[in-house]
Amino acid sequence: MNETLTVAAAKPWATGSERPFVRIEKITKKFGDFYAVDDVSLDIWKGELFCLLGGSGCGKSTLLRMLAGFETPTSGRIEIDGQDMTGIPPYARPTNMMFQSYALFPHMTVEKNVAYGLHRDGMKGDEVRDRVADILRLVKLDAFARRKPHQLSGGQRQRVALARSLVKRPKLLLLDEPLGALDKKLREETQFELIKIQETLGVTFIVVTHDQEEAMTLSTRIGVMNAGVIVQVGEPSQVYEYPNSRFVADFVGTVNMFEGRVSEDEPDYISITSPEVGGEIYVGHGVSCVLNQQLWFAIRPEKLRVSRERPEKEHNVLPAVVEEVAYFGNLSVYRLRLDTGKLVQATKVNLSRSEEDAISWDERVWVTWGDTAGVVLTQ
Numbered sequence: 369m370n371e372t373l374t375v376a377a378a379k380p381w382a383t384g385s386e387r388p389f390v391r392i393e394k395i396t397k398k399f400g401d402f403y404a405v406d407d408v409s410l411d412i413w414k415g416e417l418f419c420l421l422g423g424s425g426c427g428k429s430t431l432l433r434m435l436a437g438f439e440t441p442t443s444g445r446i447e448i449d450g451q452d453m454t455g456i457p458p459y460a461r462p463t464n465m466m467f468q469s470y471a472l473f474p475h476m477t478v479e480k481n482v483a484y485g486l487h488r489d490g491m492k493g494d495e496v497r498d499r500v501a502d503i504l505r506l507v508k509l510d511a512f513a514r515r516k517p518h519q520l521s522g523g524q525r526q527r528v529a530l531a532r533s534l535v536k537r538p539k540l541l542l543l544d545e546p547l548g549a550l551d552k553k554l555r556e557e558t559q560f561e562l563i564k565i566q567e568t569l570g571v572t573f574i575v576v577t578h579d580q581e582e583a584m585t586l587s588t589r590i591g592v593m594n595a596g597v598i599v600q601v602g603e604p605s606q607v608y609e610y611p612n613s614r615f616v617a618d619f620v621g622t623v624n625m626f627e628g629r630v631s632e633d634e635p636d637y638i639s640i641t642s643p644e645v646g647g648e649i650y651v652g653h654g655v656s657c658v659l660n661q662q663l664w665f666a667i668r669p670e671k672l673r674v675s676r677e678r679p680e681k682e683h684n685v686l687p688a689v690v691e692e693v694a695y696f697g698n699l700s701v702y703r704l705r706l707d708t709g710k711l712v713q714a715t716k717v718n719l720s721r722s723e724e725d726a727i728s729w730d731e732r733v734w735v736t737w738g739d740t741a742g743v744v745l746t747q
């Protein structure tokens with residue numbers, strides 16, 4: 369099969385070739401005079417693991433609750449699998465929701481916790497046992513079926529809650545900060561388990577999280593929210609490498625930001641005069657801008673190179689002093705003070721186990737980057 373066709377088929381959001389599975393149209397939710405969600409429109413396709421990413425109070429959980437039917441929109445429309453959800457109560461929607469607290473019944477075993485919703489729906493006998501056994505095998509908890517929640521680790525309780533949410537076979541699973549209660553290492557391991565389960569079942573997941581690393585790891589696409597509005601939607605690499613605003617650049621990952629004005633505007637390059645670098649920033653491609661326009665140049669720490677000797681290149685070379693060095697095992701982080709007083713951050717992957725001649729505190733160094741390594745932002 370043609371590789372281009374394969375990629376397009378795997379990414380219907382890139383082609384619009386399929387009808388969106390979830391369609392949110394101009395949804396607004398007000399609490400008094402406060403707009404928790406403000407005129408949001410969003411399409412999500414079947415089989416996606418979509419992350420709503422944002423800080424506290426940005427409206428992401430409110431939007432999730434409206435999808436589940438726990439909150440009623442002030443205005444707008446939600447459609448799931450071609451069906452208008454207006455007026456449809458939570459129990460009648462093709463959705464299930466997994467909360468951060470897990471809310472397991474402490475007096476019930478794992479299998480009874482998972483089976484509870486099926487019994488409430490009137491399912492009986494062998495069908496319940498088979499359905500529960502299948503889902504416990506999938507989340508690798510079949511050996512813990514007779515245990516109670518207090519006999520499980522945090523990660524195991526999280527998987528019980530996930531199994532209980534999935535056993536009813538919803539078309540759409542909504543997860544509100546599902547990994548927030550886990551420690552860092554367990555959270556990272558569980559992220560990959562969650563991806564594998566979602567791919568195995570083919571259920572559409574919408575995950576709410578404030579953790580940008582979690583969103584980058586889990587998602588097919590990310591919707592970044594701020595003040596009730598979705599400010600950018602894209603695949604993780606798009607949102608990280610090509611943020612559309614200073615807010616997104618700063619919120620998703622670490623970034624160095626320089627303010628300046630356009631001093632040269634050519635079809636294949638622009639120059640930005642920035643007092644923060646003490647000179648010119650050279651951008652090796654055209655940008656939609658005008659002379660003297662105020663804008664910002666954003667560059668990620670891993671795109672910067674630090675050296676004792678001045679590199680033999682004409683553009684984007686700045687003198688600095690090393691103020692701090694932090695060792696994180698897999699990489700080292702340098703905090704550098706430019707001669708203008710601007711503080712920047714650079715990272716270096718630690719490829720060897722030891723480096724006797726490593727750059728250290730208080731050294732004079734040169735900071736440089738490639739002509740296309742950063743992104744120009746106009747808002």
